[in-house]
């Protein structure tokens with residue numbers, strides 16, 4: 001069923017049209033609770049992202065997290081293995097042990113403590129709770145009290161971690177903009193969130209994923225799209241699980257690089273990557289100049305290689321204008337075929353030539369092997385390689 005009026009724009013693409021209503025989740029909350037007692041779970045009509053269309057706003061969520069201890073009396077202390085795994089994964093991407101890392105919404109600093117064990121030295125934790133900041137300090141870790149949105153731009157970091165944060169955030173676009181400013185250029189942003197694409201496989205408690213706090217349901221695709229919109233390249237991801245209070249939930253981790261690209265969307269992603277590849281390949285234009293010289297000089301040349309590479313060169317590089325006296329290839333299936341008006345012969349045919357023209361090595365990857373073979377055959381011809 002389509003939902004015609006949305007209260008919340010899509011947190012990934014900011015779209016507002018054509019959302020599909022999937023479910024309405026209701027809660028009975030303690031009196032005076034800052035969050036609403038129901039929200040709709042919708043799928044964005046533009047990008048497919050699934051999220052809670054909640055009547056609350058970011059202020060209500062900030063208020064809730066500020067007062068959370070009132071509502072959540074019993075904090076469960078998650079198994080530290082969770083932080084060990086997460087720290088090991090993060091540490092594998094951090095470029096230098098002295099790179100600065102800020103863990104945003106760090107709680108009691110368990111993740112930072114694990115990162116420190118892995119040799120990282122410049123670590124900072126940020127949390128809105130005074131209790132958490134004191135816990136950090138007692139562990140000898142730098143702590144800042146503050147919200148995700150109030151991170152000071154005074155210092156830039158090489159890495160930022162949003163572990164178990166983004167699924168809670170009403171204004172996801174705002175946090176991504178903050179991260180872009182907080183990180184150095186090419187700085188790394190680590191995101192760890194529940195993986196909505198695998199909810200059906202980890203369905204222990206009915207509607208557990210639609211709790212009062214989790215208002216964004218990310219997966220690999222929506223994380224990629226979110227990054228694209230805010231100039232981040234996704235440079236790694238991991239599908240994993242986490243076990244809390246005997247319940248296993250699917251998680252997806254991703255690491256973005258702060259590429260500061262212009263905003264893009266999923267429709268132009270592959271197109272832009274391939275366009276970049278074409279530009280790069282044209283700039284390198286393997287052998288273009290060499291072939292141009294051969295063609296202009298009308299020098300006689302033997303082309304070694306009758307595969308895809310030669311096909312492209314014949315069509316695009318001017319190779320067809322060269323004074324080709326013979327095309328050879330070791331591949332028996334190609335021998336006897338005609339390419340560009342030349343019958344493909346076995347390399348041994350070179351010996352029967354009375355002249356001694358240069359051999360142009362026209363293969364994509366095995367040029368070293370071809371040169372070795374020419375030498376092993378005892379041929380004294382000049383060898384021209386296009387790289």
Ligand SMILES: [Zn+2]
Pocket residue numbers: 010011012013014015044045046047048049
């Ligand atoms: Zn969307």
